[in-house]
Amino acid sequence: MATAEQKLSWERPVIIGASLSDGFHLSDMGLPFVSQRSKKLGLHHHLQASLKVKHGPILNLGSNWTFLATEAKGKYQIKKAQQAKPTVVFAIDYLFWYLCAEPRHRGPGFQEMKRLEFFEVGLAHLAKLKCPVVLGNIPDARSSVGKVLSRKQYPGSELIKKANTRLSAWLKKHPNFVLLDLHRFHQGASRNEKMEVLGETIPEGKARELYLQWDRLHPTLEGVRTIAKVALEVLEKHAEN
Numbered sequence: 001m002a003t004a005e006q007k008l009s010w011e012r013p014v015i016i017g018a019s020l021s022d023g024f025h026l027s028d029m030g031l032p033f034v035s036q037r038s039k040k041l042g043l044h045h046h047l048q049a050s051l052k053v054k055h056g057p058i059l060n061l062g063s064n065w066t067f068l069a070t071e072a073k074g075k076y077q078i079k080k081a082q083q084a085k086p087t088v089v090f091a092i093d094y095l096f097w098y099l100c101a102e103p104r105h106r107g108p109g110f111q112e113m114k115r116l117e118f119f120e121v122g123l124a125h126l127a128k129l130k131c132p133v134v135l136g137n138i139p140d141a142r143s144s145v146g147k148v149l150s151r152k153q154y155p156g157s158e159l160i161k162k163a164n165t166r167l168s169a170w171l172k173k174h175p176n177f178v179l180l181d182l183h184r185f186h187q188g189a190s191r192n193e194k195m196e197v198l199g200e201t202i203p204e205g206k207a208r209e210l211y212l213q214w215d216r217l218h219p220t221l222e223g224v225r226t227i228a229k230v231a232l233e234v235l236e237k238h239a240e241n
Contacts, residue, residue, distance in 0.1 A: 008087070008088055008132060008235070008239055009087035009088070010051065010053060010054065010055035010056060010087065010088065011055070011056045011087045012056050012059070012084055012085055012086050012087045012088075013047070013055060013056065013058045013059070013086065013087065013088050013089075013090070014058070014059045014060075014061065014081045014084055014086040014088070014089045014090070015043050015044055015047075015058065015059065015060040015061060015062050015089070015090045015091075016061050016062060016074075016077040016078065016081055016089060016090075016091050016094050017043075017062040017063075017066070017077075017090075017091055017092055017093040017094045017096075018062060018063065018064065018066035018067065018073075018093045018094070018096055018097055019062075019064045019066070019067075019093070019218060020043065020062070020092060020093040020096075020218070020219060020224070020227070021042075021043045021060060021061075021062025021063075021090070021092060021093055021094075022038075022042060022043075022060065022062035022063055022064045023038050023039055023040065023041035023042030023043065023045075023062075023064075023224070024038050024041060024064050024218055025037035025038045025040075025041055025213070025218075026148070026213045026214060026215055026218060029148075038064075040221060041218075041219070041221060041224050042060055042062075042224075043060065043062065043090065043092070043224060043227070043228060044058040044059075044060040046224050046225045046227075046228035046229075047090065047228045047231070047232070049225070049228075050225075050228050050229050050232055051232070056087075059081075059084055059086075061076075061077040061080050061081060062077075062093075063077070066097050067097050067100075067101060067105060067153075068105050069105065069107060070097040070098060070101040070105060070106050070107060070110075070118075071106055071107035071110050071121065072107050074094065074097075074098065074121075074122060074125055075125060077094070078125045078126070078128055078129070081129065082128060082129070086129070086131050087131055087132075088131055088132045088133070088134075088235070089129055089131060089132070089133040089134070090133075090134045090231055091126060091129075091133055091134065091135045091136070092134060092135070092136035092180055092182060092227065092231060093136055093182070094122065094126065094135070094136070095119065095122045095123070095126075095135070095136070095137070095138060095163075095167070096136075096138060096139075098118055098119050098121060098122030098123075099115055099116075099118070099119045099122075099138050099155055099159070099160070099163050100138075100141075100149070100153045100154065100155055101118070101153065102150070102152045102153055106118060115155050115159055115163075116159065116162060116163060116166065119163050119166070123166075123167075123170055126174075126177070127174060129176070130176060131176065132176055132177075132178070132235065132238070132239070133176060133177045133178070134177075134178055134180050134231045134234060134235050135167075135171070135177050135178070135179060135180065136179075136180045136181075136182035137163075137164045137167050137168075137179060137180075137181060137182055137183045138160050138163050138164055138167075138182070138183060139160075139182050139183050139185075139186030139187070139190075139217070140157055140160050140183060140186070140187060141154065141186070141190075141216070141217045142154065142157065143190050143216045144215050144216050144217040147214070147215040147216065147217075148215035148217055148218070149215075149217065160183070164183055167179075178234050178235060178237075178238035179234070180227070180230060180231050180234050182227075185197075185211075185227070185230070186212075186217075188207055189207040189208055189210075189211040189212050189223070190208060190212060190216045191208075192204065192205050192206070192207055192208040193207060194207075195207050197226060197230070198226065198229055198230065198233065210222055210223070211223035211226065
């Protein structure tokens with residue numbers, strides 16, 4: 001059976017998204033996010049380390065500032081990605097702020113939309129990508145409220161469930177996309193549950209410290225490494241089907 005590396009072209013890989021993609025260490029909170037601590041968490045480093053085949057330079061368009069200008073950043077990233085003529089795209093946290101952004105931070109003309117309406121804007125942008133895309137769903141970051149998320153940013157469990165249900169239906173109509181279940185991964189880690197990840201068993205009580213920073217939302221170095229490996233795994237399985 002052919003592997004994803006055989007079927008896919010790795011000539012022009014591109015990353016789009018927010019802080020998970022860009023890389024963010026909580027010790028840089030309030031700073032311009034340029035320290036080595038945050039840079040080491042950039043998803044491109046860990047995709048590159050995990051890829052075992054020849055590939056082109058990984059273009060990382062992810063931005064830590066997406067939460068303050070969601071539509072401007074999201075639209076810009078899609079535009080730049082299209083200009084790069086990507087052969088594969090990683091959009092693991094691209095949709096997060098299209099559900100969670102405060103109305104005032106969405107952008108002009110989008111403040112009055114309901115959350116799920118704004119979520120559709122993000123999906124419409126993504127639909128412009130025609131190459132293979134790894135897309136993450138929305139984690140339920142209830143435990144992050146008061147730490148790094150404000151109450152106005154948290155949409156609530158019911159809306160998150162509706163958004164992820166909508167995404168599942170959307171994916172069926174966009175076969176070049178494959179889901180990375182970020183919701184399930186985050187849920188297991190934030191609840192400190194026993195987890196099975198990449199053939200390894202993480203005992204109960206160990207996952208949170210291993211995968212998440214103290215805000216219970218942003219990944220640790222090991223968390224980003226693992227997400228990168230899972231992204232490549234789901235992409236490989238998608239290519240085999």
